[in-house]
Amino acid sequence: MTTIAVVTAGLSQPSSTRLLADKLAAAVSSALPEVEIEVIELRDLAIDVTKNMLAGFPSPALRAAIDTVTAADGLIAVTPVFTASYSGLFKSFFDVLDQKALDGKPVLIGATGGTERHSLVLDFALRPLFAYLRAEPVATAVYAASSDWASPGDLDTRASRAGREFASRLSSSEGAVEAPDSGFVPFEQLLRAGE
Numbered sequence: 001m002t003t004i005a006v007v008t009a010g011l012s013q014p015s016s017t018r019l020l021a022d023k024l025a026a027a028v029s030s031a032l033p034e035v036e037i038e039v040i041e042l043r044d045l046a047i048d049v050t051k052n053m054l055a056g057f058p059s060p061a062l063r064a065a066i067d068t069v070t071a072a073d074g075l076i077a078v079t080p081v082f083t084a085s086y087s088g089l090f091k092s093f094f095d096v097l098d099q100k101a102l103d104g105k106p107v108l109i110g111a112t113g114g115t116e117r118h119s120l121v122l123d124f125a126l127r128p129l130f131a132y133l134r135a136e137p138v139a140t141a142v143y144a145a146s147s148d149w150a151s152p153g154d155l156d157t158r159a160s161r162a163g164r165e166f167a168s169r170l171s172s173s174e175g176a177v178e179a180p181d182s183g184f185v186p187f188e189q190l191l192r193a194g195e
Helices: 016-031 042-055 060-071 088-095 116-132 153-174 187-193
Strands: 002-008 035-041 074-082 106-113 142-145
Touching: 002 016, 002 060, 016 035, 016 074, 016 106, 016 142, 016 153, 035 042, 035 060, 042 060, 042 088, 074 088, 074 116, 074 153, 106 116, 106 153, 116 142, 142 153
Parallel strands: 002 035, 002 074, 074 106, 106 142
Antiparallel strands: none
């Protein structure tokens, strides 16, 4: 059974961010048989995340969320856009994760905002964040502006494509075998060895 953690940082209830997260999860479910999806609403953990940043210890609820994300085979991460970037709550949650928690983990990223002008947040904020965390975002990311919800045909098409890519990545990583050591030594390591 493939497990997917869905992290959504919408603040209202219901939120367009949660709606997009659900749409992406449904697209993955239709492309990948036998998948178990667990949704984490960060709005319910906002105080816990803040306390963890101040004290360094997660509450039981935050620990459960962190364990869910860490143990999952893949991650769907969706944030609203605030001031041309991801929300502070979204970033704070990923700040409290161990830096190696997402190593090699496939990620499907999404974002919501008022206008199409903010769609570059996917490539200029979210991709760098997950690259730093050494996760592996799929090629297609999905941005949903307010206008996309009025006639969601194009949004559905983009979500479906992203879901198929993510499902394919998950399927291929399940059977992946670690490559044998080639003996390659990076140039930087050779330089350090000579110091």
